[in-house]
Amino acid sequence: MTAHVVIIGGGFGGLAAARRIARGPVRVTLVDRQNHHLFQPLLYQVATAGLSPADIASPIRSLVAGHPNVETRMAEVAGVDLQKKQVRLRDGGSLGYDALIIAAGVRHAYFGHDEWEAAAPGLKTIDDALEIRRRVLTAFEEAETEPDAATREALLSFVVVGAGPTGVELAGAIAELARFTVAKEFRRFDPCKARVVLVEAGPRMLSAFDERLSDSARRALEKLGVEVRLGTRVTSVRADGVTLGDAFLPARTVLWAAGVQGPPLARALGVELDRAGRVKVQSDLTIPGHPEAYVIGDLASFEVEGGGTLPGLAPVALQQGRHAADNVLTALAGKPRAPFRYLDKGIMATVGRAAGIAQTGRLRFSGFLGWLAWLFIHILYLVGFRNRLLVMIQWAWAWFTFGRGARLITGVTPPLQPAPAPTTREREKVA
C-alpha cells in the first residue's frame, strides 16, 4: 500500500515539504486550521493598512492542486500520538501516518503574562493583522472626537514591544501612516504629533544583524519620529497603557512583537522541548526516538555547530521542508537519512519607505540600497504571479502618493466603543 505522509501546517515549511514529497510514491495529507498559506514577512503591511489580506495569502488547496496525491484538510489538530502514529483532529477525525512532518509554527510568548494578550495583541495570522489594523485606525478616529487632552494623547500613543524585524517594521509603518498618509485628514488634532514608541529589553534593535546595520536602522526609525527605548523592560500592560520599568506610559494601542513559544500541540507530544517550548530535533530533523516524525520551521529547535539554534526565518523553514521531504522518501526507500545543513543566504529588514538593512555573507547594505534589496527579495518570493503584480502596483502607488490602500475598519466589534477584551484564543498557526 502507498505510504501515507501527514504534514501539519501549510506555512513556508509545510508547503515546501508537501510540494517536494508529492513527487514520490506517497499519499500526502496537508492539515492546516486556515484555508490559506500566508506570506508572513509582509503581514505587518496588512496590519498597517498597506496591503489587503488576499495580496499576501493564497488558498493552500490551489497551491497543491497540481499534485493529485496531495489532499488538503482544513482542520485543527487536537494532538499527535507518536506511539500509535496517529494525528487527532478537533473535528473528531483522525489520520494515521507512516511519516509525519510537524510544521505548526510558534505563537506569541508573554513571558508568563498571558493576561497581557488582550491589551497587546501579537501578529501571526490574518485575523491578528485585521485586529491590529482596526485598533490603529480606530485610535485616530476616536482622537478626532475626544474632548479630553490627556485621553487624546493616550489615543495617539502607539507602543510596540520588541525590536526584532516585526516590531521595527510595525513601528516604522505606523509612524509613516501618521506622518504622511492621514496627515491632512483630521481637523481637530495634528496626526504628525502621534507618538510611536518602540521598546526593547535588549541593548540594541535587530540584534541578529551587524551592530552597524542595527544602528543605521535605528537612525532611520528615529528620523521617522519613532522613539526607540533600548534596555527597557515592560513590567505591566493594561488597556490604557504600559509600565516601562517604573514609569507608566499612557497608550491605548500596544502591539506585541517580543518573543515566541511553541504551541500547546508541542507540549502535548511528550518529547524534549527547549526553553521556548520548541521541539528539539536531531540533525536529520527527526524527533529523537521517532525516526518517522519530523519537526521543521519555527517550531524546530535545531542546534548548530558552535552552539545556539537556527532562527525562525522563512528560508530555514523552506530548506527544512524540502530536506524533511527528501529524508522521508529516502527512508521509505530503505536508505539512510541525511543531516540537514542550513545554507545561510542572509537576513534583511525594512524601515519605512526608503530605508532597509540587509546582510549576506560578507556583504552589508543599508539605507536605500538595503531597502531595494528587501523589496526585490520579497516580491520575488511572494507566492503566485498575480500576488506579485498586485503588491508591486500597490507599493508603487503608495510610494509615490504616500497613500495606503487598505484603510478599512472592519470586524464585528462595533467601532468607536471601548474595545472589549478579546477572548484569549489560541493563536498558534495549527493545533
Place this chain on the structure above:
Amino acid sequence: MTAHVVIIGGGFGGLAAARRIARGPVRVTLVDRQNHHLFQPLLYQVATAGLSPADIASPIRSLVAGHPNVETRMAEVAGVDLQKKQVRLRDGGSLGYDALIIAAGVRHAYFGHDEWEAAAPGLKTIDDALEIRRRVLTAFEEAETEPDAATREALLSFVVVGAGPTGVELAGAIAELARFTVAKEFRRFDPCKARVVLVEAGPRMLSAFDERLSDSARRALEKLGVEVRLGTRVTSVRADGVTLGDAFLPARTVLWAAGVQGPPLARALGVELDRAGRVKVQSDLTIPGHPEAYVIGDLASFEVEGGGTLPGLAPVALQQGRHAADNVLTALAGKPRAPFRYLDKGIMATVGRAAGIAQTGRLRFSGFLGWLAWLFIHILYLVGFRNRLLVMIQWAWAWFTFGRGARLITGVTPPLQPAPAPTTREREKVA
C-alpha cells in the same frame, strides 16, 4: 456665523452631496458609522472571493480631505430631532444643524421574519460580504470531510432568495466559483455538482428590465448551471435549509437578496413613510414641513409622474445628492429650491464572466456586449484611480485563469464548526 450642514451617510448620495456642498460658504459634517465609502454594486464580488474589500472601498476621510470645510465623523446616529434641528450620536455627542441631508440607506427586509436573518444573511456592508464569503468557502471545506452523502449534498446546495441584480450576480458568481475556480481542488467530491438555486416570488428575474433582457439573463444563468425558480415563495428559512412553498430544500448556505426596508432611524423621525419604511419626500427632496431636512438615495421615497417611486440605484443617489446640495445652498441664499428630476441613464446587470444585460433609452444590450457595457461603466465609476487599476488587473487575471483572488476564510468565528447564530445586529448603513 457660517451655516452648518450635517450629512448622515457616506454612500453614493451622501458623498456626492458633501463634495458638492463644500463649494459653498458652509461648514459640513459628514457622519458615517463606517470609516469607508463603499462601491456597493461590486460588493457581491467581495462576497464571492473575486475582489478584496479594499478594492471597492476608500476611507471617507481621504475622499473629502481636499475640502477644509468638511469634517468627517465616524459615529453611529442614535436619532434626529427635526424640531430642535439636532442629530444625536450613539457615542453621546450631538450635532446641531442649519440644514440636514439624510442619506442613511436601507437594510434588508425579511417580510416580518427577522428570525431568518441568522440563517440567511444579506449583503449590504463589507462585514456582510466577508461573512458570506466565509460561509460559501467553508461549505466546500466541510463537504470535503463530510462522510454522510445527504449532509454533503446540503453543504453543496446554495440558495439565493430574490432575483434582482444582487441575487442574480451572487448566484452566477457562486456557480462559477464551483464550476471553474475550485473544480480541480477537492478530492472527495466534484465541486461541479454543487447546486445553486435562485428563488424568486415574482414571475420573472430582474423585473426592472425589458422582458427580453430578463429572459436572456435567465438563459445565461441556467447555462452556468443555476436552477432558476420563478413564482416560488420562501415560507421558512432554517440553518439546514429553506421551505419553498411546501417542499423543503436542504441547503446549508442561504443568502438573502429579496427586498429592503428603511432603518429604525427613519421610523424614529416621526414623519410619513412608505410601505417599505422609506421617507416620503417632496419634489425638492425635503421632508414635508421641514424645508431644511432632505432625504436622498435609497432611503428617499420619491414619487415619479405617472405613479411609482424611483428605484434604489447609485445614479439616483448621486443625482439626488448633488441636487440636495444645490438646494441647500440656494435656500441659504434666500432663493427658492428647485424640484428634482431624475435623468435616467439606464440600468444594467451581469451574469457571470461574459454575459450581461443593459438598457438605456431605447437601446438594449445582452450577452457579451451587455457584459462589456457593464464592465466599462463599473470600472469608470469606481472611486479612485488606484482602485480602478487594481480591479481591472484582478478581473483580467480572473478572466483568463478562471481563478479568484480573495479566497480567504477569515473572521473570529472558529472555522469548521457549526456557525453560531449571528447576533441580529442592525445592518443599516448609518443609524
